[in-house]
Amino acid sequence: MVTRGFSSGRKPPTETDARIPPGQYLEQGFPVLSAGPTPRVRTEGWSFTLKHGPRPIKKWNWAEFNQLPLTKMTRDIHCVTAWTKFDTAWQGVLVDDILADAGIEAPTNFLLAHGYDGYTTNVPAKDLTTGKA
Numbered sequence: 001m002v003t004r005g006f007s008s009g010r011k012p013p014t015e016t017d018a019r020i021p022p023g024q025y026l027e028q029g030f031p032v033l034s035a036g037p038t039p040r041v042r043t044e045g046w047s048f049t050l051k052h053g054p055r056p057i058k059k060w061n062w063a064e065f066n067q068l069p070l071t072k073m074t075r076d077i078h079c080v081t082a083w084t085k086f087d088t089a090w091q092g093v094l095v096d097d098i099l100a101d102a103g104i105e106a107p108t109n110f111l112l113a114h115g116y117d118g119y120t121t122n123v124p125a126k127d128l129t130t131g132k133a
Contacts, residue, residue, distance in 0.1 A: 026086070031081075046061065046065075047059055048098075052107050060101075073089075
């Protein structure tokens with residue numbers, strides 16, 4: 001006598017299984033997670049500054065930044081809180097286009113991103129350039 005579940009063995013992996021990293025689960029919605037309250041920033045005072053260490057290389061205001069090329073892409077998101085969302089559509093300015101407008105290449109192997117609310121994180125340049133971000 002064979003007990004139910006033992007006769008067919010493991011189920012074969014699906015395309016979905018191959019796209020989800022270990023320990024993640026598939027999210028259908030779009031959870032909004034933030035390290036703090038969402039800031040309200042007026043575009044009149046908004047700026048984006050590219051620096052090499054403490055030295056500013058180039059600064060854009062809202063109008064100048066919006067003159068840079070816009071790129072559309074679709075990517076999977078794998079959040080550190082364990083959810084994955086497939087095929088998320090994004091539109092924005094590529095890091096490559098920001099660097100090109102400033103007339104430089106990524107100056108180091110890692111870039112340090114500073115958020116409006118004081119959050120910082122370092123990211124490998126190879127994960128941000130060549131059309132990836």
